[in-house]
Amino acid sequence: METIKDxxxxxxxxxxxxxxxxxxxxxxxxxxxKNSITAIMGPSGCGKSTLxxxxxxxxxxxxxxxxxxxxxxxxxxxxQMEPMEERRKIGMVFQRPNPFPTMxxxxxxxxxxxxxxxxxxKSQKDDIVERHLRGVALWDEVKDSLTKRGTxxxxxxxxxxxxxxxxxxxxDVLLMDEPTSALDPIATKHIESLMDNLKKEVTIxxxxxxxxxAMRISDRSMFMFLGxxxxxxxxxxxxxxxxxxxxxxxxxxxxG
Amino acid sequence: xxxxxxxxxxxxxxxxxxxxxxxxxxxxxxxxxxxxxxxxVKGWHQLGWSFLTEATPNAYKAMMAAAQGESLPxxxxxxxxxxxxxxLTASVAAIPTGILCGIFLSEYRGSWVATGISYLTDLxxxxxxxxxxxxxxxxxxxxxxxxxxxxxxxxxxxxMLPLIxxxxxxxxxxxxxxxKEAGLALGGSYWRVMLQVLxxxxxxxxxxxxxxxxxxxxxxxxxxxxxxxxxxxxxWNMAKPMAAVPLLIWxxxxxxxxxxLIWGAxxxxxxxVLFLNLSAKRIAKKWKL
Numbered sequence: 001m002e003t004i005k006d007x008x009x010x011x012x013x014x015x016x017x018x019x020x021x022x023x024x025x026x027x028x029x030x031x032x033x034k035n036s037i038t039a040i041m042g043p044s045g046c047g048k049s050t051l052x053x054x055x056x057x058x059x060x061x062x063x064x065x066x067x068x069x070x071x072x073x074x075x076x077x078x079x080q081m082e083p084m085e086e087r088r089k090i091g092m093v094f095q096r097p098n099p100f101p102t103m104x105x106x107x108x109x110x111x112x113x114x115x116x117x118x119x120x121x122k123s124q125k126d127d128i129v130e131r132h133l134r135g136v137a138l139w140d141e142v143k144d145s146l147t148k149r150g151t152x153x154x155x156x157x158x159x160x161x162x163x164x165x166x167x168x169x170x171x172d173v174l175l176m177d178e179p180t181s182a183l184d185p186i187a188t189k190h191i192e193s194l195m196d197n198l199k200k201e202v203t204i205x206x207x208x209x210x211x212x213x214a215m216r217i218s219d220r221s222m223f224m225f226l227g228x229x230x231x232x233x234x235x236x237x238x239x240x241x242x243x244x245x246x247x248x249x250x251x252x253x254x255x256g
Numbered sequence: 257x258x259x260x261x262x263x264x265x266x267x268x269x270x271x272x273x274x275x276x277x278x279x280x281x282x283x284x285x286x287x288x289x290x291x292x293x294x295x296x297v298k299g300w301h302q303l304g305w306s307f308l309t310e311a312t313p314n315a316y317k318a319m320m321a322a323a324q325g326e327s328l329p330x331x332x333x334x335x336x337x338x339x340x341x342x343x344l345t346a347s348v349a350a351i352p353t354g355i356l357c358g359i360f361l362s363e364y365r366g367s368w369v370a371t372g373i374s375y376l377t378d379l380x381x382x383x384x385x386x387x388x389x390x391x392x393x394x395x396x397x398x399x400x401x402x403x404x405x406x407x408x409x410x411x412x413x414x415x416m417l418p419l420i421x422x423x424x425x426x427x428x429x430x431x432x433x434x435x436k437e438a439g440l441a442l443g444g445s446y447w448r449v450m451l452q453v454l455x456x457x458x459x460x461x462x463x464x465x466x467x468x469x470x471x472x473x474x475x476x477x478x479x480x481x482x483x484x485x486x487x488x489x490x491x492w493n494m495a496k497p498m499a500a501v502p503l504l505i506w507x508x509x510x511x512x513x514x515x516x517l518i519w520g521a522x523x524x525x526x527x528x529v530l531f532l533n534l535s536a537k538r539i540a541k542k543w544k545l
Binding site: 056061083084085086087088091092094096098100101102112114115117162165166 | 449
């Protein structure tokens with residue numbers, strides 16, 4: 001595959017192990033293109049979520065997990081940065097929508113600022129909330145109920161609220177860990193259709209076990225198998241002309 | 257299916273079980289209702305404004321009133337003030353300590369320190385209250401050379417602590433892990449995520465636990481006998497002996513002239529405990545996530 005010019009995120013020989021001697025992610029190296037959507041596919045247990053979570057250091061919530069190699073964001077190794085500082089630059093959306101249950105919709109969007117202790121004026125707040133709710137096409141649906149709790153929304157709306165919450169801090173990269181796997185097909189479609197717009201602002205890295213989704217939304221795709229990055233290419237190339245036998249059998253449904 | 261029992265026998269067995277469940281529930285409910293009824297019948301006519309606002313009469317006044325066939329003057333205001341002050345002092349210390357300790361136990365589940373503390377909490381919860389009274393007597397009353405409301409608060413604090421720790425720990429344990437992850441993923445520091453995301457989400461249940469802890473210790477008598485000692489007057493001085501409603505009940509029981517005040521005081525205490533319990537239930541329901 002061609003080299004990516006000016007990548008926003010570079011993975012260099014990343015290895016992750018939960019227990020000494022066994023690696024969940026093996027020697028992954030890849031450059032992520034700015035303002036694009038990169039999908040990470042693979043069967044369950046292939047290490048795709050583990051890799052994604054290591055990028056914003058969520059793995060540190062578990063004991064004994066070890067990450068080696070380099071993950072460079074704008075030239076700086078995130079594994080050596082202060083986690084709090086790093087996570088502001090790399091947002092994350094989880095599998096299940098998780099708006100903060102005690103906060104209303106308005107405060108949920110601003111939660112990142114609250115948690116970082118950043119004070120904003122009322123007009124700044126209003127502006128951020130409206131802009132990012134519009135960004136996830138939620139504004140028209142909730143603009144009259146901003147003071148309602150986020151948990152009153154439907155699953156799909158909650159997930160869009162979570163995306164808005166992550167984007168409100170204007171991160172460089174947005175990590176999405178199977179963001180639609182808990183949603184119905186209509187809500188899924190809604191979120192997929194947003195993503196094309198979102199990539200103008202942010203680089204998206206999405207883990208999905210849904211090949212169709214990877215094909216529909218991503219510019220580039222990675223295929224991981226047993227912790228190894230088997231193939232990484234432009235999505236249309238990877239789907240139409242997979243070079244590796246394992247990729248081919250995954251894409252044709254013989255493995256998964 | 258030759259061996260299956262005839263359908264009539266099965267229906268009979270099922271009904272028998274149903275009836276036994278009903279009978280057992282009734283047996284449980286009868287003493288409870290009988291207690292409530294007895295206290296209510298004997299105590300309600302004493303309850304009144306003066307009963308709640310006046311100090312306990314001394315034996316002379318009580319005897320005079322009895323001799324003239326009047327109802328007893330005075331009330332249990334000293335006990336109410338004492339119970340309130342000691343509970344307040346104990347709560348101010350026990351609530352933050354208990355919540356922080358509960359968070360610690362939930363966060364460091366499995367570590368040996370947490371396991372040890374958790375074990376000690378269970379032990380403390382099972383310690384007979386009279387032993388806590390004696391310990392506080394030795395730790396506080398003896399060094400300070402006198403019974404005091406402060407010592408009583410210490411005893412109540414020790415009794416409340418394990419209850420608050422446990423309820424906090426259990427609440428924090430059932431919070432979805434994704435909440436914490438979401439907070440941390442936004443760049444929040446551990447303590448900010450704790451205080452601004454997790455704790456507010458758990459607050460309803462923790463508050464319920466606090467109310468139940470208060471209702472558990474409000475009627476404690478034994479630990480206060482060795483510490484706050486009791487008294488008849490209305491006292492606001494934490495450094496001096498102080499009355500409490502359960503202590504008054506004990507004093508009334510021991511003084512033949514004051515025995516008719518027992519029931520009013522009992523009714524007050526019972527109503528207060530019931531009120532706390534019902535509030536706790538309502539809050540738990542309303543603040544459920």
